[in-house]
Amino acid sequence: MNILYEDAALVVVDKPVGLSSEEGVPAALRQHWNAPDAFVGVVHRLDTGVSGLMVFAKTPKAAAELSRQVTQSQNAYAVQDGRAEGRAEAPQFVKQYRAVIAGGPDEHLPEGGTLRDYLFKDSRKGRVFPVSRPRKGVREAVLEYRILQTAGENSLTEITLHTGRTHQIRVQFASRKHPLAGDGKYGSRVKGNIALQSCGLQFRHPESGEPMAFTLPLPEGEVWTKFL
Secondary structure, X not given: OEEEEEOOOEEEEEEOOOOOOOOHHHHHHHHHHOOOOOOOEEOOOOOOOOEEEEEEEXXXXXXXXXXXXXXXXXXXXXXXXXXXXXXXXXXXXXEEEEEEEEOOOOOOOOOEEEEEEEEEEEOOOOXXXXXXXXXXXXXXXXXXXXXEEEEOOEEEEEEEEOOOOOOHHHXXXXXXXXXXXXXXXXOOOOOOOOOEEEEEEEEEOOOOOOEXXXXXOOOOOHHHHOOO
């Protein structure tokens, strides 16, 4: 695990594939610090099979402030995309992703836009399904995307999440016949890791209020190299 930034309030890491964000990363940080009882506040999550940027709080006060920014952003996006009424505000906690998806732009998926779906999480099956209307256990999922480049049978796509639903990016693209490369659970025939990376993270420092922004280059791996 690569630590990109650290101070007394927070730590920003590039989480590797295979390490859980809720238990694996905190345990790895405590081991790195040689401090088994150190506070590690989890303020957002990333699937175990997905790599990329995450920020963790090192104090309860920092965790509360970062969590407030997450909530503010969720509310701001809800106003922005029409799911709620209120005064338009700029989101303070911004999560950007890149993915390699099957195919290129078509009638199911234009070159860019906003995807909206109702998603149902089936915990027994460990899967998320798109459904046609709201009901118990269903949550609305919204994201913005832009297809940056198509090479052969795949496309590199840039994504900004408006909501943070389980498997959201994976399901929303798969339901439009464009599964993420390597995501066999949702229909990909490509072997390997899920081609999804948390590549951009913006927030305000929980103590100073200073804007902070982090980005990552394309990951290594055969599915990504065609877009370098």
